[in-house]
Amino acid sequence: MDLLSFARGPALQFALVVFFIGVAWRIVGITLLRTGRLLSEPRTSLGKALFGGFVTMGSRSWPHPEFVGRTGAGEALGYSYHIGLFIVVLAFGPHIQTWAGFLGFDWPALPSGVITIISVITFALLLAVLFRRLTHRVLRLLSNFDDYFSWFITTLVIVTGLLATAHFGARYETLLGLHVLSFDVLLLWFPFGKLMHAFYIMPSRAINGYLLARKGAPS
Amino acid sequence: MTVRLADIRVTFDHGYGLAAGVNAVLSEVIQGLERLAAGGEPRTIDLRSLPLNPVERERLRALLGDGEVDVTLDLEGVSRVRETGAAGVWWIEHRDAGGELIAEMLEIARVPDILNTDPEDLGRSAGALRDRIRAAQSAATPENAP
């Protein structure tokens, strides 16, 4: 079996199964953890507290004004490459066809030239992010294998994708096979590292917002 | 309701790639002409190797225009050699006996090579002509004269 057929055949199937098992495992496992008893008096009604939780999902999207100076650049950098990744994954014609294969419906695509430009910019941003992580004293101290590997596998998918569309470095089928295979590895890794923030981020903000709103703190 | 073939509208979307092919060919032609004028070798540009669509081909033909020379060759199928409006640029079409186009090219030369007499043919020509003259003369000897 050639690389491409393997990558999007048995390898993809296996990766998807592991992905769903892993995601379900972690979400169920975390949701069912014991929470400490809430020892403070609720200072707002349940409705207001829930609303506070809801609002926090959005209000934490950007640092409070006092902190923008120190963290703003990092946030903006992060957003930029996330947006780039989403556009490439969801608006590139061949990708849309892959989604359509699973969902049964498709949607309009962006011109492929535009996608290429966005991909290159995203790759540059990913490099910038790595540079920042390696040179920032605090970040460097905090960073571990999880951070670096999550970065690596995401960047690998984008780089192999660019190489495939550019037909650069090897036969097209080989490059495409490597691209799909790197995506398979991403799927395999996803549930076990920091990439799970994709699922945690909103619930986590909401819960924190609820708890704070319950104590009467603004969200 | 059945749709007849003639009812199906055929359109051609003039995408952004329209001028690219024609411009590429023209810049090669100009390069070839400059080189030839400076004493360089003749040059052939194969039109079939480039994905020119019919609109682009017409545009190229219109831009190059027509010259003074139009030669039709009978070579196991018709071949046509036409001088374009640009001196030194010849448009050559080779067709097989069935009329199918088998080669199409622009040749940048003083005279396209296919029009030249083949050296081997030339070498045999004097002898062959002599034979023909001899054959014609023997057919008109005094014995046969009325």
Next chain:
Amino acid sequence: MTQPTIGELLLQNGVSRRAFLKYCTAMATLMALPAGMGRALAAQAAAARRLAVVYLSFQECTGCAESLLRAYSPSIENLLFNVISLDYQHTLMAAAGHQAEGALAQTMKENFGQYLVIVDGAIPAADGGVYGTSGGKSYLDTMREVSKGAAAIISLGTCAAFGGIPMAKPNPTGAVPVSDVISDKPIVNVSGCPPVPEVITGTLFQFVAMGKLPELDALGRPKTFFGNTIHDRCYRRPFYDEGKFAKTFDDEGARNGWCLYELGCKGPTTYNACATVKWNGGTSWPVESGHGCIGCSEPNFWDKGSFYAPLSSAAFGRAGNVSPRDAARLVGAAAVVGGAIGLGAAAVSRQRQTRLAGAPLDPQKKED
């Protein structure tokens, strides 16, 4: 008795040197050689002797032979037969039975070590090769015997080159490509279902005029014709780049000539000359006629999924939509398993949490 050179034969047949030059020029452009090389090729070919060619037909539909031979009429292809001597070919030869086999044996003897073997069709190898026999001999044995004195072998068509349709699932006859049977002779794979006629004649001509086999790619195909993908030479490429795809075969996009990627075109992974050389003497080719490339010059193309499902929708070895039921089953099963593991993990974690909650607060004691 020495064979006459091709040049002498041309003279005998009343074909002028100029006509031969025209033919060689056409061949040169076909082989992506500088068109100006026509004269040099003509001189080389004229000085060569006609190549003896033996054509073996095995598990084939005769489409490849048709592609090569249907042009046998008063046409430029006629000149090809001044250049080769086709001594054995089932469809064309007048002889039959023992006479035909006799002709084969004779040409093999007279030209031993120098004749070219063209093979079309796959070779059934199961059960000793009994599923393909002709004249009392299995195709397997014929292939091995005839190749003994061959200078080179041309596997004509995807069946001979890669197994093709006989080798497609479930392959009841154990069909194999020529390269699985012969390993000691140079083999050129001219694949395609059928191959473009000019690709066949161009490869043959190259062998005769230049005296050697063309440069081959990783799958043994002449790089001249199989060096680029259809996608790289497709005239609809600007539409692919612009993201303009036809969604059905008769929608506005299709009528405007937009890219056929979403209708299953396998152009990006198919290497062939269709986009430049085209078919029927340059009349058109599948994409230009509105149908996506089916990838017929690639190995196993019959088993690579639907011709109408986009390339990137091929998942799990199938092309086209993974049925919603399959997807639901997969996701559901995985989620259930994951959920179960999660429950177990949560149970263990909760136990640990309870234990820690009950433990006295002691900064010196090591907590895990």
